């Protein structure tokens with residue numbers, strides 16, 4: 001079976017940081033799987049996902065994404081980037097543009113440079129963008145400016161942009177952390193469903209064990225930059241997740257946000 | 261003992277009182293002259309009425325020239341502000357560059373337009389040219405600062421997102437940076453154009469072209485009725501500019 005992600009002995013220290021954000025990380029994810037990256041705040045989830053997206057350089061180890069090795073010194077070639085889609089924790093949308101325009105932005109890497117600069121999508125691109133909006137349940141918000149949308153609606157636009165990119169690998173950084181529990185389940189459900197429908201591999205990070213259990217076939221636990229466990233969801237024990245969050249309650253340094 | 265706040269208030273009012281007294285005592289106000297000037301002021305105002313409507317041609321010519329000065333001066337300011345804004349932006353250059361450039365812009369803003377115009381008349385002679393140069397120079401102090409703020413206000417995250425999706429630098433500029441900046445730039449430019457138009461109405465008084473030239477000419481030749489007509493026209497123009505500006509500003513926010 002072909003591998004979507006292969007990581008071997010990966011370590012990384014942020015510039016100016018004392019401790020490594022990732023330390024001796026190794027795992028593989030076969031193509032087509034849906035995997036959750038579970039860990040408390042500060043565990044290294046964002047760092048790992050951004051690194052897999054080719055946005056972090058200066059790491060040590062061996063990393064392959066969709067069969068092609070990542071270069072630790074430079075970003076991947078532009079032609080390869082549309083194959084990896086990213087859902088950003090803080091959405092990273094163009095606030096003054098419409099929802100549709102933002103979703104079409106996900107198509108830019110797939111359009112000819114001429115059409116991309118002009119911003120004139122082909123009928124084909126528009127179809128894909130509208131389908132992505134509909135799959136995320138926000139077809140009627142297409143013409144609304146993003147700065148007039150709620151947090152939950154923006155989250156859906158961010159996911160729709162990633163889907164419109166037609167990635168073979170979807171990396172989603174806490175894609176539902178801004179939603180209430182009911183909405184979180186709904187949105188994560190439609191994202192993983194859309195990924196399956198497109199035969200894409202999905203790796204989403206979360207700090208909520210229940211969501212990881214509901215939507216992932218495999219759960220990788222990460223704590224202080226190290227892999228704590230890597231098991232099929234059915235084999236995940238409660239004490240393993242408890243151990244993951246040990247000592248990460250509200251401490252004076254971290255403040256109340258760290259409870260999440 | 262006075263509470264600190266009361267003390268601060270006391271110091272402020274004392275300073276204001278001292279300033280007024282100092283101005284009254286040391287300036288040769290000669291209030292007596294104001295009393296005896298009654299008849300002269302009546303005469304002066306009397307000669308302004310009725311305003312002379314025959315100067316319509318001059319008003320039209322002068323307003324058109326003022327408009328041209330404002331348009332070309334604003335264009336000059338936009339062209340000067342674009343590179344200066346990049347040099348004044350926190351996110352584009354280091355402090356060693358934006359610090360001095362910002363200080364320069366603050367200095368430019370501090371020089372009154374009418375003073376720049378007088379200097380330019382001295383340098384290039386009478387007419388609209390010194391007016392255009394003065395407006396371009398003076399407006400750049402504000403416009404470059406506004407543009408720099410527009411650049412610094414651009415959020416980085418959507419740019420990174422488009423790069424992650426495989427968009428090249430030009431495409432990122434067009435779809436992530438420009439949509440964030442364009443409305444701000446448009447609003448600031450219109451705002452500054454309105455100020456330029458309003459401020460250039462008086463440039464003619466120092467010989468830098470436009471409708472103000474006629475006010476100065478008519479007053480010097482004691483044609484107060486004509487000066488009154490031109491003044492009324494200027495006030496009317498300011499009101500029209502203000503009205504247009506209010507409607508435009510509604511569209512850009």
Ligand SMILES: Nc1ncnc2c1ncn2[C@@H]1O[C@H](COP(=O)(O)OP(=O)(O)O)[C@@H](O)[C@H]1O
Nearest residue numbers: 014015017021040041042043044045046047048
């Ligand atoms: N840009 C950065 N510079 C320095 N340290 C960073 C930076 N980003 C993250 N870190 C640190 O790296 C560790 C992992 O952070 P992150 O990957 O954001 O964790 P998570 O997404 O799991 O909350 C944390 O200790 C964090 O403080």
Ligand SMILES: [Mg+2]
Nearest residue numbers: 045046089173
């Ligand atoms: Mg994170």
